[in-house]
Amino acid sequence: MITLYDLVFQDDRRPSPFCWRAKFALKHKGLGWRDEPMGFTEKQKIAFAQSQTVPVIHDGPHVVKDSWAIAQHLDSAYPEKPLFGPARHHAHFVASWVDSTVHPALFPILVGDLYERVRPVDQPYFLDSRGKRLGTTDFAGFQAKAREKGVAAFCAVLEPARRVLKEQPFLSGEQPAYPDYALAGAFLWARVATPLTLLEADDPVHPWRERMLDLFDGMGRKAKTA
Amino acid sequence: MITLYDLVFQDDRRPSPFCWRAKFALKHKGLGWRDEPMGFTEKQKIAFAQSQTVPVIHDGPHVVKDSWAIAQHLDSAYPEKPLFGPARHHAHFVASWVDSTVHPALFPILVGDLYERVRPVDQPYFLDSRGKRLGTTDFAGFQAKAREKGVAAFCAVLEPARRVLKEQPFLSGEQPAYPDYALAGAFLWARVATPLTLLEADDPVHPWRERMLDLFDGMGRKAKTA
Numbered sequence: 001m002i003t004l005y006d007l008v009f010q011d012d013r014r015p016s017p018f019c020w021r022a023k024f025a026l027k028h029k030g031l032g033w034r035d036e037p038m039g040f041t042e043k044q045k046i047a048f049a050q051s052q053t054v055p056v057i058h059d060g061p062h063v064v065k066d067s068w069a070i071a072q073h074l075d076s077a078y079p080e081k082p083l084f085g086p087a088r089h090h091a092h093f094v095a096s097w098v099d100s101t102v103h104p105a106l107f108p109i110l111v112g113d114l115y116e117r118v119r120p121v122d123q124p125y126f127l128d129s130r131g132k133r134l135g136t137t138d139f140a141g142f143q144a145k146a147r148e149k150g151v152a153a154f155c156a157v158l159e160p161a162r163r164v165l166k167e168q169p170f171l172s173g174e175q176p177a178y179p180d181y182a183l184a185g186a187f188l189w190a191r192v193a194t195p196l197t198l199l200e201a202d203d204p205v206h207p208w209r210e211r212m213l214d215l216f217d218g219m220g221r222k223a224k225t226a
Numbered sequence: 227m228i229t230l231y232d233l234v235f236q237d238d239r240r241p242s243p244f245c246w247r248a249k250f251a252l253k254h255k256g257l258g259w260r261d262e263p264m265g266f267t268e269k270q271k272i273a274f275a276q277s278q279t280v281p282v283i284h285d286g287p288h289v290v291k292d293s294w295a296i297a298q299h300l301d302s303a304y305p306e307k308p309l310f311g312p313a314r315h316h317a318h319f320v321a322s323w324v325d326s327t328v329h330p331a332l333f334p335i336l337v338g339d340l341y342e343r344v345r346p347v348d349q350p351y352f353l354d355s356r357g358k359r360l361g362t363t364d365f366a367g368f369q370a371k372a373r374e375k376g377v378a379a380f381c382a383v384l385e386p387a388r389r390v391l392k393e394q395p396f397l398s399g400e401q402p403a404y405p406d407y408a409l410a411g412a413f414l415w416a417r418v419a420t421p422l423t424l425l426e427a428d429d430p431v432h433p434w435r436e437r438m439l440d441l442f443d444g445m446g447r448k449a450k451t452a
Contacts, residue, residue, distance in 0.1 A: 008345065009340075009343045009344050009345060009348075009418070009419075010343050010344065010345050010346075011343075011450060011452075013339065013343055013418050013419075013449075013450045013452075014408070014418060014449060014450070015343070015414075015418040015419050016411075016413035017324075017329065017412050017414065017415035018409075018411060020407070020410065020411035020414045020415065020446070021321070021404075021407050021408055021410075021411040023445065024406075024407035024410060024411070024441070024445075025404065025407055025443070027441070027442040028402075028403070028404075028407070028442075029444060039345050039347060039348040040344070040348035040351040040352060040355075041347055041348050041351055049402050067321075068318065071317075071321075072314070075314070082311075082313070082403070083317070083403055083404045084313040084314040084316075084317040084403060084404055085313040085398070085403060086310075086313060086329050086398065086399055086403075087308070087311040087313035087316055088298070088301070088310040088399075089390070089394070089396075089397065089398050089399040089405075090310075090313055090316030090317055090319070090320060090392055090397075090398065090405060091297075091309070091310040091316055091318075092294065092322075093316070093386060093387070093390050093397055093405060094319055095247070095293075095294055095297075096385075096387075096389040096390050097323060097385040097386035098243075099386075099389070100385040100386050100389060101327075101332050101385065103243065114235075114241065115327045117235045117236050117237075117239055118236065118266070119234065119235060119236050119265050119266075120236075121265060121267055122235075122265040122266035122267050125266040125355060126266060127269055129266075137311075145289065153330055157254055159322075159326040159327065160319060160322040160323035160325075160326050160327060161319070161322075162321040163325070163326060164318055164319050168315065170315075171315065171316075171319055172311070172312065172315050172316065173312055173314075173315040176252070176254075177249075177308075177309055177310060177311060178251065178254075178297055178309045178310055179316060180250075180318060181246070181247050181250035181251055181254070182246075182247055184246065184250060185242075185243035185244060185245075185246035185250070186243050186441070187292075188241075188243065188246045189241050189242065189243035189246065191242060192235070192239050192241040193235075193239075193241050195418060212382060215249070215250070215253070216253040216254075218387055219249065219250075219253060220246070222234040223239075223240060224237060224238055224239045224240070225239075226239075226295055
């Protein structure tokens with residue numbers, strides 16, 4: 001029998017989002033568990049797991065702390081009903097994240113440099129279409145103002161990728177796949193458009209970007225840049 | 227031979243992040259292509275695809291527009307070297323997105339209500355630990371101020387999930403899996419802590435949340451709420 005240590009509030013309320021992940025994962029696998037509520041002042045209950053936080057599970061010989069580690073343990077110990085598929089939909093999510101979060105954080109700090117590099121014949125189109133989007137056609141001024149906070153804001157937006165890339169070379173693990181390509185596209189957009197430095201060398205995203213530029217015989221690195 | 231229509235700037239620069247995704251995906255599959263550069267004023271080149279934007283590919287009988295549709299086409303037409311795996315790493319990304327984006331957007335608008343529901347014995351711990359994090363122990367005041375913009379900001383943060391959920395019932399496709407559980411955990415955290423309305427009924431995330439509350443014999447819906 002699995003024991004799950006779950007954070008408890010007044011009147012047996014269970015708020016912890018990380019414990020909820022563990023409960024959903026257990027249910028997904030069709031596994032029951034013994035519930036062990038723990039308040040903030042009862043951390044001695046999970047000292048055996050060398051953990052300060054819940055969820056913790058005790059599963060036969062296995063003591064597992066941290067919701068992501070628990071998910072991985074359950075999926076490998078109970079391989080029926082995989083917890084992590086299908087990959088296509090998850091890749092779609094990452095691409096949607098790039099579209100709706102990374103690109104909007106980049107566009108204002110690129111727009112002036114982009115405009116300068118549009119082919120002259122296409123500049124009126126860019127001026128009209130992007131001017132409507134931004135409410136101004138002073139792209140250089142808009143960009144300058146956006147850069148005051150924009151580079152830091154852009155770096156903040158990368159945090160989900162940063163967390164994954166602290167642990168592994170690519171978003172998709174040991175080898176790159178579509179989520180890596182979606183995010184690399186954003187960086188190549190910037191690289192082709194502007195000489196602006198976006199990533200500090202000590203950012204875990206930086207060596208990943210270098211790897212992406214090197215991929216496929218340096219396809220990205222060889223692209224004509226700003 | 228595949229033809230790829232790729233946005234072109236001055237001096238043959240190729241900025242489009244979506245075209246870069248398509249190029250990486252083609253390289254991933256080991257496929258060559260014929261390059262067809264297109265400027266903003268040459269959209270007649272892709273009129274045959276009923277598209278206003280690139281990338282567009284022409285692959286034998288298949289005309290495919292939109293970078294995500296192209297990725298899916300390539301993965302089904304050329305099943306060697308899957309573009310979308312392994313699912314575990316992508317699920318990790320989604321969980322990291324919830325941790326680093328959704329939770330921080332929720333915490334300030336929940337903190338006062340959370341504090342009220344902590345067991346009295348645990349309240350000094352919460353006061354000290356969360357007070358240090360926020361720089362104040364006036365959680366009710368902090369929460370009230372955060373709610374002025376915070377609910378809209380929280381909804382904005384959900385955009386990557388919203389885009390996926392417009393097209394399918396769960397983040398993981400037709401059936402829920404770990405990314406759904408990670409995001410559902412955030413909503414259950416809020417549900418247990420506060421009566422505040424977070425989602426409008428016409429938000430595509432709303433029916434997904436209802437489905438998540440119903441899952442596993444209503445495990446989430448039956449949880450003791452605020």
